[in-house]
Amino acid sequence: MIWKVFLFLLLSFVLIAGIAFPIVNKPSLWYEFPFIKGLGQNAKIIFFHVPTAWLTVIAFLMSTIYSIKYLRKKNLDDDAKSYSAAQLGIIFCILATITGSVWSKFAWGSFWNWDPRQTSIFALLLIYGAWFALRSAIEQEEKRATLSAVYAIIAFITVPFFIFIMPRIMTGLHPGSADDTNAGPVVSFKMNSNMQLIFYLSLTGFTILYFWMWRLGYKSIILLTKFQLKDQNKQL
Amino acid sequence: MKSYYLFSKDYHSEIRTRYAINSLIMFIIVAVSVILFSIGNERVPGNLTAGLYWVVIFFSAMSGLGRAFISEEERGTSMTLQLIASPSTVLSGKIIFNLILVFAMNIVITFIYSILFEEFVIQNYILFIINFILGNIGLAVSATIISAIIAKAGSKGTLYPVLSFPILLPLILTSAKLTLFSIDGTSINDAVFELAIVACYDVIMVSASYMLFDFIWKD
Numbered sequence: 001m002i003w004k005v006f007l008f009l010l011l012s013f014v015l016i017a018g019i020a021f022p023i024v025n026k027p028s029l030w031y032e033f034p035f036i037k038g039l040g041q042n043a044k045i046i047f048f049h050v051p052t053a054w055l056t057v058i059a060f061l062m063s064t065i066y067s068i069k070y071l072r073k074k075n076l077d078d079d080a081k082s083y084s085a086a087q088l089g090i091i092f093c094i095l096a097t098i099t100g101s102v103w104s105k106f107a108w109g110s111f112w113n114w115d116p117r118q119t120s121i122f123a124l125l126l127i128y129g130a131w132f133a134l135r136s137a138i139e140q141e142e143k144r145a146t147l148s149a150v151y152a153i154i155a156f157i158t159v160p161f162f163i164f165i166m167p168r169i170m171t172g173l174h175p176g177s178a179d180d181t182n183a184g185p186v187v188s189f190k191m192n193s194n195m196q197l198i199f200y201l202s203l204t205g206f207t208i209l210y211f212w213m214w215r216l217g218y219k220s221i222i223l224l225t226k227f228q229l230k231d232q233n234k235q236l
Numbered sequence: 237m238k239s240y241y242l243f244s245k246d247y248h249s250e251i252r253t254r255y256a257i258n259s260l261i262m263f264i265i266v267a268v269s270v271i272l273f274s275i276g277n278e279r280v281p282g283n284l285t286a287g288l289y290w291v292v293i294f295f296s297a298m299s300g301l302g303r304a305f306i307s308e309e310e311r312g313t314s315m316t317l318q319l320i321a322s323p324s325t326v327l328s329g330k331i332i333f334n335l336i337l338v339f340a341m342n343i344v345i346t347f348i349y350s351i352l353f354e355e356f357v358i359q360n361y362i363l364f365i366i367n368f369i370l371g372n373i374g375l376a377v378s379a380t381i382i383s384a385i386i387a388k389a390g391s392k393g394t395l396y397p398v399l400s401f402p403i404l405l406p407l408i409l410t411s412a413k414l415t416l417f418s419i420d421g422t423s424i425n426d427a428v429f430e431l432a433i434v435a436c437y438d439v440i441m442v443s444a445s446y447m448l449f450d451f452i453w454k455d
Contacts (some may be wrong), residue, residue: 071451089371119409127402138389143455147385150448154381154403157440161406161433 007208011109014202018047029069033195047199051206052096053067056124057159058210059089064156067149077147077222084217088210089127097121097134118176127155141225238321242329249307250333251255260300260341268294268348269336282355289356290408292345293375298397300337301379303329305387314387323453324446327380331445334376334383338411359421369420370434371411374441378403381445384452407437 023033023041033043065083069075100121101111112118138144185208250256261282271288282287308314317326346368358364382400389395408432417427424431 117240123402124404126405130399130402133395134385134389137395143388146451147389150452151385153397153448154444157444158403158437161437165433 002138002206004212006039006107007205008170009112010201010205011209014205015200018202021194024177027192027194031194034192042103042107042111042121047202049096049099049103050199051094052099052120055206055210056089056096056121058207059085059092059168059214060124060128060156060159062214063089064152067152070145071153074142075144076141076225077218079149080221080225081218082149084214084221086128086131086152087217088213090132092210093121093125094127097125116176122215124159127159131155146225202218238325239328239332242317242321242326243332246304246329246333256300256303256337257429260296260337261344263296263299263350264292264341267295268345268352272352277347280353280355282357282419283416284418285349285353285356287412287433289345289349290412292349292403293342294346294404294408295397296341297338297375297379298400300341301334301376302335302383302386302393302396302445303330304380304383306383309387318429318453323450326345326386326453327446327449330383331377335373336379338372338379340369340377350362356419358418360423361417363414363424363427366424366437367411367414367434370405370431370438374434374438375404377438377441378407378446379442381449381452386447388455407434410437412435450453 017031021031021033023035023043025035027034063085066078066085070078092112100118104113104115104118105111108115131148131151135144135148138147163210271292275356305314307319314315321329346349379400380405382396385391385399410430414427414430414434
């Protein structure tokens, strides 16, 4: 219980600090953020957009890890864990896409222009969509778990092309692209210490939130299958 | 050697019905003529033909390559295959069959393209051929493993392009870029990075397919 209160306080602080703290040219007070060239006032979205994108990848990674675990042990609980992680992953993926395209409207002037990062998040959305389509197509539980685990692994090994290689070698407008001279590696060099602190607090807060939601998700899936089994046994 | 016999079995049953070959040829004709109708009398610039070339390749592959495992499930022969051969042998046989199908299909598509599109002129033949070989290997291997998943999922034909597209996207994007390079006449030294990505994709896909096929194949 105590850590839920802690999480609530942490996320409220991040929310208030991220929105309300001003961005000034020469930060002198403890609550002022520095002005990053090329990002300007839009830089504040970093507290909400980057954690969602980070959790998209974490969720996908966990879904794959539990898929591998399922293929080794054939325990249906692992499949529930993988499914729950992917369910959260697609929510965070949609959130990252929306916050990113809102930011790009103000930074670049259009909601969508096939920047390498936008292409890669679009590919991630497609992978999640295809994965859920595959799961809904199969009715038998073991078969569904095995086939979707295999597909998750195959999809995960092609994802590094999108997330890590392509946005960094192709020229693009997103901060951190190959030809980016203004914002550059934003986190390590251009932020001052209080901005970094709030950024990492936000990352921690969202990650704890994710793990909490994930635990609730897979436990409810496992309980649901248990009750369904009981019902079937009663009818028999 | 056993995988060769599996391939020849597929080859003979294909020659008998000519289902995949006929549907592939018709699909190529339909796809190219749709593109030709939609552009009318406009002249298509060279960079667009590279993209359109891979559109036709992707959709033709989706119509023809899915048969590899679905046909076994439909005829009810997958159990026999499980008894007489190890999973990797089955996969090798299917991959060889799909490789030959993809190479034949893409040679036909390239031939049709160079006749119909005036702007589709290759300047750097070596780059085009390297990309052609690497891209086709990746396409055939990914198509085969997805086909195995689909076949076990109850032959849901409509799912095949849905599942294949995200997996094939890195390959198609890079290969389309390399085709554009070979139309522009870029030297191989400038395209080494893209060629490395396609080669990596092939290696990753081949190893992952052989590792994961056991789980798909054994019920």
